[in-house]
Amino acid sequence: MPMPNEYQRAGEIFDRFLEDARVALDLTTRNQTYTTVQGVLFAFRRRLTVPEGLRFANELPVVLRALFVKDWDVDEVPVAFSSREEMTKEVQALRRHHNFSPANAIEGVARALRAQVDGKAFDAMLETFPDGAKAFWEGGEGRRLIPGKRKRDRD
Numbered sequence: 001m002p003m004p005n006e007y008q009r010a011g012e013i014f015d016r017f018l019e020d021a022r023v024a025l026d027l028t029t030r031n032q033t034y035t036t037v038q039g040v041l042f043a044f045r046r047r048l049t050v051p052e053g054l055r056f057a058n059e060l061p062v063v064l065r066a067l068f069v070k071d072w073d074v075d076e077v078p079v080a081f082s083s084r085e086e087m088t089k090e091v092q093a094l095r096r097h098h099n100f101s102p103a104n105a106i107e108g109v110a111r112a113l114r115a116q117v118d119g120k121a122f123d124a125m126l127e128t129f130p131d132g133a134k135a136f137w138e139g140g141e142g143r144r145l146i147p148g149k150r151k152r153d154r155d
Helices: 010-025 030-045 050-058 062-069 084-093 105-114 119-126
Strands: none
Touching (some): 010 030, 010 062, 030 084, 030 105
């Protein structure tokens, strides 16, 4: 079997995602965007069991998958989903002195992410998670932010 496209083009796909997220978040740099994306992924991850987290990671493009699971304390007890404002503050707490995450951090990352995943499979997976998981990832229903780019590059 040849190497899957998602691995051959992992860097290109991640770069496209970061640009989509940067535009959605109205940020200036890739570093600002990366910190926001990481904060959003970690805030979501804190609310999942390890099996749920691995099922979620399976739906992500390969570099986001790696970012999602990196340094995960698998012994940490999941916390409940809370208000959007509280979870956004959690996102903004990552590297506090170098964090430019806006108030719409979760929605912006969700919008960029949905442009990269299979929406039906993603939503079906989220339906099996605790209350609040699907609402966490609402944010634009996958409209492309950069004209001319394909919706999904994993096939």
